[in-house]
Amino acid sequence: MRGNFGDTIKIWTSGSDWYQSLDQFKDIIKNQNFGMTQFVKSIDNDGRIYVSTYHQTEFIYRNDSLFEIRNSNPTLSEPLTQLFGQYFFKKQIDKKTFEARLDSLHEIEKKQAVYIPKLIFTEKMFQTKKKVTLSKKLNFEGDTIELESKWNENGKTCYVVRISNRTENGEKTTYAYAIDENMRFIQWEGCTLK
Structure with a gap:
């Protein structure tokens, strides 16, 4: 799903x-996210x-530039989530306690989050190079942006932009977006033949 809100683009992907069994599903429909970010896709024969x-x-699309909104202050809840998960799967804590602890962690993350736009695309970035490393002033993570491919489809110029970096542990991170000149997200919005 896509929503345009002024210069802000919001895309929801699966x-x-x-x-889920019927008993598990009864718990899901009580969740505040059901009907907003959780949906039933189908019911199986069983x-x-x-x-x-x-x-x-x-994202924000402003003055021919595309910015991705990211949390500049992520918390490290993943190790705690795994710890709680180990207790839950070993049956050392019950489901209700496990879910309450996860909910608390998510609430802390939400309260500490600082969302900042970071530049990820403008065609001018690639006038002389196919790969650029942005300053932290334009992209707070200092990502390397690569124009992986550019082509014309249905009269529109399309781009695949790859965003790469390294974590604090030195592990490589990379992901890409395919967009057209009107900032339609080709892979997500089903408008490509490739």
Whole structure:
């Protein structure tokens, strides 16, 4: 799904899909996200319910430049989530306690989040090079942006832009967006033949 709100673009994509029994599904429909970012995709022949959870990615398109909105202050809740998960899966804590602790961690993350736009594309970036490393003034993570490909389709110029960096541990991170000249997200909005 895509929503345009002034110069802000919000795109919701399927983040995880899984089958739920009817008892599990009864808990899901009580969740505040059900109907907003969690939806039923289908019901299987055996009665299990296929639930999809959507993730929001937010952009700003202003003055021919595309910015991705990212949390500049991420917390390290993943290790704590794994720790709680180990206790839960070993049946050392019950489901209610496990979910309460996860909810608390997510609330802390939300309160500490600082969302900042970072430049990820403008055609001018690639006039002389196919790969540029942006200053932290333009892109707070100092990402390297690469124009992976450029082509014309249905009279529109299309681009694949790859964003790469390294984590604090030195691990490489990379992801890409395919967009057209009107800032339609080709892979997400189903407008490509490639």
